[in-house]
Amino acid sequence: MKKGILYINQFFGQIGGEEMADYEPEIREGLVGPATFLQQQLKDIEITHTIICGDNFMGSRKEEAVQRIMGFLQDKEIDIFFAGPAFRAGRYGVACGTICHEVNQKLNIPAITSMNEENPGVEMFRYTDIYIFKGGKSAAQMKEDIKAMARFANKLVHGEPLLPAAEEGYFGRGKRHEIYPEDGPMAADRVVDMLLKKLRGEPFQTELPMPKTERIPIAPPIKDxxxxxxxxxxxxxxxxxxxxxxxxxxxxxxxxxxxxxxxxxxxxxxxxxxxxxxxxxxxxxxxxxxxxxxxxxxxxxxxxxxxxxxxxxxxxxxxxxxxxxxxxxxxxxxxxxxxxxxxxxxxxx
Amino acid sequence: MVKEIEKTGLPVVHMCNLVPISLTVGTNRIVPTISIPYPLGDPAAPQEEQWKLRYHRVGVALDALAADVKEQTVFKVKI
Structure with a gap:
């Protein structure tokens, strides 16, 4: 049985709303809030603890929050880390990304979260080694979002072959992997099919999408x-x-x-x-x-x-x-x- | 890399052969080079010609760094 820990904010930790957003980081044994449903979806992974932290605490005292949470994890057996889902909640999304990234880097274990595409946490953390699943707009989509995270976690711990980001349902991280599909046409056939579609003016799907271009302001010239x-x-x-x-x-x-x-x-x-x-x-x-x-x-x-x-x-x-x-x-x-x-x-x- | 350097406010000029790619990526100052494997000196040409070309294009690149450009610019080279 693998061990997992979930990070949530003060609201989903049932501490309180905005008035409790300064709530300091805390770790509890067992399942709190969304952890219960997450546990039901997991196979061979036990959620042993839930970490709760106020969004403002994480937002304005980030270093302290991260340090304290990493302290909580020091003596825990942990194979996989979860955070959220954060939906469109901006501070919560950034908090989930922050802690997932930290845990992933320091403990070298997979970290999975979920956010809506509008959440600023997506752009901040998608190009790291964490997995951010494409989540709904609000907590109404809680179950679907948790199911997606759990499905992927189950695959990870069972060592099942992983599909490209778009098929698994997380935001592409800008990483390329070589895969050998067991059936289906070979690469040479696929690329010629694409070319023919392009020549006919039909829509086609590239296998190597180029990330969107970000424009940089022109740097001022050297004066002398x-x-x-x-x-x-x-x-x-x-x-x-x-x-x-x-x-x-x-x-x-x-x-x-x-x-x-x-x-x-x-x-x-x-x-x-x-x-x-x-x-x-x-x-x-x-x-x-x-x-x-x-x-x-x-x-x-x-x-x-x-x-x-x-x-x-x-x-x-x-x-x-x-x-x-x-x-x-x-x-x-x-x-x-x-x-x-x-x-x-x-x-x- | 060009963009990350420019983000810090440092002027940067990209000397490259694949100008359309550099434009697509969003480079602001570009000076074309002559090929991919030998950007600034054709091994088939006499040493003197190679030097002239390299000296000229690096000069254009330096002028590009001092040029007050308002949009993505591909600087003209004479040789």
């Missing part, structure tokens, strides 16, 4: 290039020969930064590409074709720019999900900003 520090960043996989950070040749989740202070160009004696998505010969022969340090140095010497930043940043941009790319971009951007870099040239292959 001659005093600016410029950094080089690449998705072209240029690394020192030994690839010290073991950046993957495809579907990268790691990036590296390498010292180029005092180098006039990127020497092929030191650098090469590990990118598996293009023919590496030209890049290996002259890595400046991908990361143009030689040209940027020339502009530094002429005084067109103030300085080339002392490190270049690199990863591999093939098969890399948008979620991973965004995370790596954020991590690199933070360092560049802290280093006082004024502008960035990012080269792609």
């Amino acid at each position: 290039l001659s005093r600016a520090t410029i950094a080089l960043v690449t998705s072209g996989g240029i690394v020192p020969h030994e690839n010290p950070d073991r950046i993957q040749s495809a579907s990268a989740t790691r990036w590296g930064k390498y010292d180029i202070a005092g180098m006039d160009s990127l020497s092929p004696e030191i650098f090469k590409t590990i990118h598996a998505g293009y023919d590496p010969n030209a890049a290996n022969e002259d890595p400046n074709r991908v990361v143009p340090l030689d040209a940027l140095r020339a502009y530094e010497k002429e005084g067109k720019i103030g300085k080339v930043y002392d490190y270049f940043y690199t990863t591999v941009g093939t098969g890399t999900t948008q979620g991973e790319a965004a995370r790596m971009g954020r991590e690199i951007a933070r360092e560049l900003l802290e280093a006082g870099v004024d502008g960035v040239i990012l080269t792609s292959t």
